[in-house]
Amino acid sequence: MGKYFGTDGFRGEANVNLTVEHAYKVGRFLGWYFGQNHKAQIVIGKDTRRSSYMFEYSLVAGLTASGADVYLLxxxxxxxxxxxxxxxxxxxxxxxxxxxxxxxxxxxxxxxGQGQKMEASVEEQIEAYIDGKIPEIPFALKENIGRTVDFSAGRNRYIGYLISIPTRAFKNMRVGLDCANGSASAIAKSVFDALGAKTYVINNEPDGTNINTNCGSTHIEILQEFVKEKQLDVGFAYDGDADRCIAIDDQGNIVDGDIILYVCGKYLKEQGKLNNNTIVTTVMSNLGLYKACDREGISYEKTAVGDKYVCENMMDNGHMLGGEQSGHIIFAHHATTGDGILTSLKIMEAVLEKKLPLSTLASEVKIYPQLLKNVRVFNKQEARENAKVVEIVEQVGKDLGDEGRILVRESGTEPVVRVMVEAATDDICREQVNRVIQVMEREQLIAE
Incomplete structure (x- = not known):
């Protein structure tokens, strides 16, 4: 990862470590970079945060000053x-x-331009420009100065595309949506309404400061109670920018990304549409998903954590379905990135075509208890590669056998090592995680 750009873009607190000056320079560089041989055309979308308008205007200033035409969604x-x-x-x-x-x-x-996250090589050049390590970019002059264009029509075409995907109408289906007071507030309800669902929506009144606040996919208990209270057939919760989805079944149970991968993967296999008979997961997916896939004869691959790596694997190998436990699910036939609303539509397709409630489809996966502890250390690499730590991790893996697993990895953003154990019971998880942490303590690897 770079100095500013991580696996999911340049992120930070508004006007603290992500400022309008940063945004302006990002715009200046991109407008110049893509406009060297033609008039660059760049499209911008935003979520509902109060600062999103500020950053939009700053990006636009930089882009148009470098000669790009900017289309606003x-x-x-x-x-x-x-x-x-x-x-x-x-x-x-x-x-x-x-x-x-x-x-x-x-x-x-x-x-x-392919709809995927920008290549790291371009992000590195942006960082160099922000830090003044490459020459100043010339301003566009006279008729070469860029302009802005209202492009809400592009968003409407996307809504139309979503509506065209389902194989049948959602008539008589009672669906709950938690829009997280974010981007989905502008799109999700109109899609489900157009498909004939009886749609019940919560957290779709953004005010600039309530995005993700006690709502959405990171506070799934809110939708869980709503589905049970209203006795709905299914519920879907999105995050702030709606690229992830967590579902609630008709019994009020949580259906996370791992179970979604299984439900949709099995359905696509039955339809002959699961390319290479393979789903792509990350190393954090639950052991229960893999056991269910083994039973159904579905192959799987594991990548590093991050939908960016899932997408790269899918594109390199021609796989059709992949995602993360957190609800980033990629359907390569329809999209090149995780799409929460699209994911909910594909779940609806499986439910309707199989004529079974989501609770029945999801019950085929036994999710193993999982415990993850973040251990703050002096040096991540030294802690993970310490001989005694390696030895205890191998021993825990042998002790768990086929009924559990251990994963120890370095955080990409914090000075911590993550120790995760899955096993048959919570007590076993706790016992095995503590075995590893105790060795780290004895080896004096843990920072206070």
């Missing part, structure tokens, strides 16, 4: 920006969002 989802970029032949797209973070954070996600 206004409040919309990250996957809609990805869709518009790749279907309308834009040079790149920018989404202003910090996803599931609190309202006071924000971020700049850059999407390449």
């Amino acid at each position: 206004h409040v919309t989802t990250t996957p809609s920006v990805s869709y518009v970029v790749r279907t309308e032949n834009f040079d790149c797209g920018i989404m202003i969002s910090a996803s599931h973070n609190p309202f006071y954070d924000n971020g700049i996600k850059i999407i390449n």
